[in-house]
Amino acid sequence: MNLDFDADDLRFRDEVREFFADGIPETWRTRVRAGLRLDPEDLIYYQRRLHARGWGAPTWPVEYGGTGWTPTQQYIFWSEAARADAPAQFHQGLELIGPIIFTYGTDEQKARYLPRILTLDDWWCQGYSEPGAGSDLAALRTRADRDGDDYVLNGQKMWTSYAHVASHVFVLARTSQEAKRQQGISLILVDMNTPGLRVQKIPTMDEKYHTNELFLDDVRVPVSNLLGEEGKGWGYGKVLLDRERMVSAATAIFLTQTVRGIRDAATRRRVGGVPLIETPGFATKLAQFEIEVIALQTMVLRLMDDAARGADSGPRGSMVKLRWSQLTQAGTALWVEALGPESAHFAPLGNGDGPAEDMPYALQGALYSRVTSIYGGSSEIQHNIIARRALGL
Amino acid sequence: MDFAYSDEQQMLRDSVLRYGEEHWAAADRLKTLAAGPEMTKRRWAEMAELGWLMLPIAESDGGLGGSAADVMAVMEGVGRHLMAVPYVTSCVLVPALLEGSEAGAELLGEIGAGTAVAAAGFLEADSGYDLRHVTTRTVRHGEGWRLSGAKVHVEDGADADWFVVSARTAGADHESDGIGLFLIDRAAEGLAVDGSRAIDGHRHARLMLDDVAAIPVGDVEAATPVIEAAVDRAIAAQLAEAVGSMEAASEATLDHLRTRHQFGVAIGSFQVLQHRMVDMVVAGEEARSMAYHATLNLGRDPHTRTRAVSAGKVRVAESGVYVGQQAVQLHGGVGFSEELIVSHHLRRQMMLAQAFGNADHHRTRFARLGAGA
Numbered sequence: 225m226n227l228d229f230d231a232d233d234l235r236f237r238d239e240v241r242e243f244f245a246d247g248i249p250e251t252w253r254t255r256v257r258a259g260l261r262l263d264p265e266d267l268i269y270y271q272r273r274l275h276a277r278g279w280g281a282p283t284w285p286v287e288y289g290g291t292g293w294t295p296t297q298q299y300i301f302w303s304e305a306a307r308a309d310a311p312a313q314f315h316q317g318l319e320l321i322g323p324i325i326f327t328y329g330t331d332e333q334k335a336r337y338l339p340r341i342l343t344l345d346d347w348w349c350q351g352y353s354e355p356g357a358g359s360d361l362a363a364l365r366t367r368a369d370r371d372g373d374d375y376v377l378n379g380q381k382m383w384t385s386y387a388h389v390a391s392h393v394f395v396l397a398r399t400s401q402e403a404k405r406q407q408g409i410s411l412i413l414v415d416m417n418t419p420g421l422r423v424q425k426i427p428t429m430d431e432k433y434h435t436n437e438l439f440l441d442d443v444r445v446p447v448s449n450l451l452g453e454e455g456k457g458w459g460y461g462k463v464l465l466d467r468e469r470m471v472s473a474a475t476a477i478f479l480t481q482t483v484r485g486i487r488d489a490a491t492r493r494r495v496g497g498v499p500l501i502e503t504p505g506f507a508t509k510l511a512q513f514e515i516e517v518i519a520l521q522t523m524v525l526r527l528m529d530d531a532a533r534g535a536d537s538g539p540r541g542s543m544v545k546l547r548w549s550q551l552t553q554a555g556t557a558l559w560v561e562a563l564g565p566e567s568a569h570f571a572p573l574g575n576g577d578g579p580a581e582d583m584p585y586a587l588q589g590a591l592y593s594r595v596t597s598i599y600g601g602s603s604e605i606q607h608n609i610i611a612r613r614a615l616g617l
Numbered sequence: 618m619d620f621a622y623s624d625e626q627q628m629l630r631d632s633v634l635r636y637g638e639e640h641w642a643a644a645d646r647l648k649t650l651a652a653g654p655e656m657t658k659r660r661w662a663e664m665a666e667l668g669w670l671m672l673p674i675a676e677s678d679g680g681l682g683g684s685a686a687d688v689m690a691v692m693e694g695v696g697r698h699l700m701a702v703p704y705v706t707s708c709v710l711v712p713a714l715l716e717g718s719e720a721g722a723e724l725l726g727e728i729g730a731g732t733a734v735a736a737a738g739f740l741e742a743d744s745g746y747d748l749r750h751v752t753t754r755t756v757r758h759g760e761g762w763r764l765s766g767a768k769v770h771v772e773d774g775a776d777a778d779w780f781v782v783s784a785r786t787a788g789a790d791h792e793s794d795g796i797g798l799f800l801i802d803r804a805a806e807g808l809a810v811d812g813s814r815a816i817d818g819h820r821h822a823r824l825m826l827d828d829v830a831a832i833p834v835g836d837v838e839a840a841t842p843v844i845e846a847a848v849d850r851a852i853a854a855q856l857a858e859a860v861g862s863m864e865a866a867s868e869a870t871l872d873h874l875r876t877r878h879q880f881g882v883a884i885g886s887f888q889v890l891q892h893r894m895v896d897m898v899v900a901g902e903e904a905r906s907m908a909y910h911a912t913l914n915l916g917r918d919p920h921t922r923t924r925a926v927s928a929g930k931v932r933v934a935e936s937g938v939y940v941g942q943q944a945v946q947l948h949g950g951v952g953f954s955e956e957l958i959v960s961h962h963l964r965r966q967m968m969l970a971q972a973f974g975n976a977d978h979h980r981t982r983f984a985r986l987g988a989g990a
Contacts (some may be wrong), residue, residue, distance in 0.1 A: 225626070225686040226619055233618075296618055485989065504981070511984035515928040522906035529620045543899050566633045606890070611891040614898065615871055 229296070235509040243277060253309045254582055255483035258559065258589025259552050259596075262360070264347070264389045266516075267314045271344040274313070280342040281318055281469050282472070288326045288334065289342050293526035298470070302477040312478055316386065317341040317348035319471045321394045324411065324460050328452035337392075337412035339415070351395035351414070353437055357395060359380075359605050361396070362405040366440060367396035368412055375399070375412060376443045377392075377420075377612040387423045388436055390416050395440070401456050407422075413449045420444070430591035430598045431584075444554035470531070472544040473524045479548065480557035486510060489562040489582055513555055520547050525601045539614045542606045549597040554591035585591065619911055622690055629709075630690040636667070638697025645957035650701065650818045655774055657702060664702065665731025674712040675852075678725040683851065685915045687976050689857040696861025699961055701818030703734055703773035709854045710772075711735040714781050720834045721801050724779055736777035738768035739822050739844065746974035748844050749793045753784040753826065755837075764799055764831045767824065767891035770974060778803050782824065785843060786837045797837030800825030800842065805829050815967040825952030842919065849926040853915055854928050855936065856908040859937040859969045863901045866944040866962035870894065873948055889941035890947060897943050900936035907932045924986045927979035934970035934979075 229237065238422020252262055268277050282298050293301065305312075322341045325333055340346035357363040366379025377397055387393065395412050398401065404407035414421070420443035423436045452460055490501035490510065500506050522542055530537040560567045563580055570587055572578025597603040611617040622630060641649060647657060664670055673688050674680020688709060695704055707728055713764065714737055715721025727733035744750035753766025764784050780801045780901060786793030801808060809825040835843060874885030874894060884890055911929030914922050940961030945952035952959050970976065 225622060225911060229618060277698045406902045507984040508980050511980045515931050515983060516908060517905040518928045519907050522910045523902060525618065526620050526906055529618060543902055546899065607892040607895045610895045615894060617874065617891045
């Protein structure tokens with residue numbers, strides 16, 4: 225039992241550290257630390273830079289253009305990225321649809337889609353939730369009716385994040401009506417330029433554009449856009465469950481960035497002539513946050529260690545998701561607290577210097593963080609998953 | 618990076634667990650505790666025979682030189698079966714304080730063999746949990762030393778044959794330099810030992826020293842780094858103990874949720890109880906992670922070590938008390954009874970939470986250490 229990296233891992237760490245030593249623009253820093261996504265063009269630039277280095281897909285096998293890294297190497301890569309204030313890679317192509325394509329897709333689909341995910345030439349979004357199907361996804365009603373060699377899709381998707389940027393969407397739709405709701409659902413790949421698709425922005429409380437409604441009105445796509453077997457789409461979500469632990473793991477590693485954001489803000493701000501960070505009240509709150517981040521990161525390390533030895537880590541992925549969302553909420557709230565009265569200054573009115581240098585990102589991050597315990601299986605759903613899978617309740 | 622016990626450590630862990638099931642059975646808890654120190658002595662002799670008492674003692678001091686992870690393997694079982702024995706104090710803390718010293722050589726042999734028990738006293742009336750605030754005075758008499766002062770809490774000190782105490786040889790009351798370690802025979806003239814039973818079956822002491830003869834250990838003006846490193850080892854061992862206890866309390870609670878029926882159904886079918894149970898298990902996972910984090914950082918530089926140990930102490934103290942409290946809550950009325958094992962886990966968790974510094978103390982220590990590497 226030890227926490228040490230071996231010589232190969234240390235060499236790898238140096239290599240990654242060198243890569244991150246430059247090329248991360250200063251202007252990204254605050255947004256990244258606040259847990260906010262960068263603008264699409266910045267994420268595309270970043271993804272292409274990684275891809276050029278051969279590191280476009282840290283979790284994919286080599287045969288599909290991935291790195292084939294060990295879990296320890298993945299951990300090192302994400303830690304170094306976090307340390308350099310680099311962003312997390314956009315995950316909907318890389319972690320959500322990519323692995324389903326290389327697991328269940330045809331050779332033609334693999335050849336057509338996977339390389340363009342690596343370069344972010346294709347930007348994928350996820351068409352799962354609907355107005356009546358949130359946590360209860362199996363209640364979805366969007367239909368895909370067979371018409372000759374085409375499917376004709378009709379329905380409405382909700383919370384389709386980045387649909388306004390995406391070139392493609394993967395849609396869960398009903399291809400038949402079955403007694404069991406989870407059956408008769410298929411996974412279909414749709415080009416966003418297909419006639420009949422309409423994207424409508426959903427404004428969110430953080431005033432950042434993330435997400436949309438997606439209307440499908442007689443959207444006609446060839447049957448060859450079906451991924452895997454017709455009617456088996458629900459089961460493909462399972463491959464995601466197994467990979468989910470890696471996605472949660474990666475995001476949890478990036479929490480150290482928030483610690484730095486808070487630390488900088490609390491060092492800059494003075495209260496009664498003393499830096500806020502030196503006041504006992506704030507110092508212990510920051511310590512508490514940082515300690516809980518250490519606990520979560522050690523859970524992540526154990527997860528990676530399980531993965532390395534091929535052991536089943538059970539529902540620890542759900543635990544990490546649960547705790548990560550709590551901590552990103554606590555951390556960004558503490559950052560806003562560190563800004564004090566100036567945290568009320570959200571946007572400049574154009575007649576002076578405007579808000580503090582952290583703004584609006586600190587507050588946007590705090591507001592955005594509220595959705596992290598709702599999306600991707602709400603905290604309450606995670607509790608249900610853990611109760612069922614780990615405790616047999 | 619490796620979080621798995623080696624085969625040897627797994628065997629050690631298993632044998633402690635088996636021993637606990639046989640000799641510290643939950644169903645016999647009250648009887649075991651009622652038998653008092655005589656029972657503890659019997660158990661102690663058994664543990665000595667199994668070689669566990671000399672495990673943490675350095676090889677150069679005649680022990681087995683077990684690693685921190687070896688100690689963790691033992692402590693999980695100690696916690697799971699609530700063994701109310703002075704293992705952490707006598708076999709982990711004192712040997713770390715006396716390591717390599719001429720003064721302690723003979724005693725360490727006796728501790729490992731189970732023929733002597735030792736405890737360590739640092740805290741004083743005004744010190745809080747600060748190990749550097751030491752006012753116990755020393756006077757030199759030729760080769761010998763005499764100590765006067767009071768130690769307000771000596772963990773597991775009630776039945777100790779020897780005491781290791783900190784005392785000031787130079788400097789002001791709060792300075793970290795000028796503190797020495799001294800060994801005191803329980804029978805020494807001028808020493809008063811005021812023992813108390815704790816709610817978890819441990820037996821502690823308060824020491825009054827009035828010109829007591831004492832044997833100096835190591836550099837009598839520079840013991841602070843030794844004390845802090847030794848206490849960190851003791852804390853790490855207790856974190857593993859807390860984890861073992863939390864997991865036992867959670868398992869008992871899960872069992873109860875499955876078997877207890879109310880309103881015509883198993884109470885584990887209620888979502889509110891399922892979610893509470895999940896929170897207990899998540900707390901247990903965090904605590905186990907923190908026990909590893911603290912233990913596996915013990916050998917690193919003092920900044921890294923103290924940061925890791927304080928972080929572990931804060932989170933495990935919080936999680937341990939939480940799990941103990943919820944175990945009682947989910948058992949309902951019977952959880953509050955003296956007899957039921959979960960109430961013993963809560964009592965132990967409450968005591969562990971404040972041993973060697975409570976969460977507040979360690980949160981402050983962590984904050985003062987600043988950013989990590």
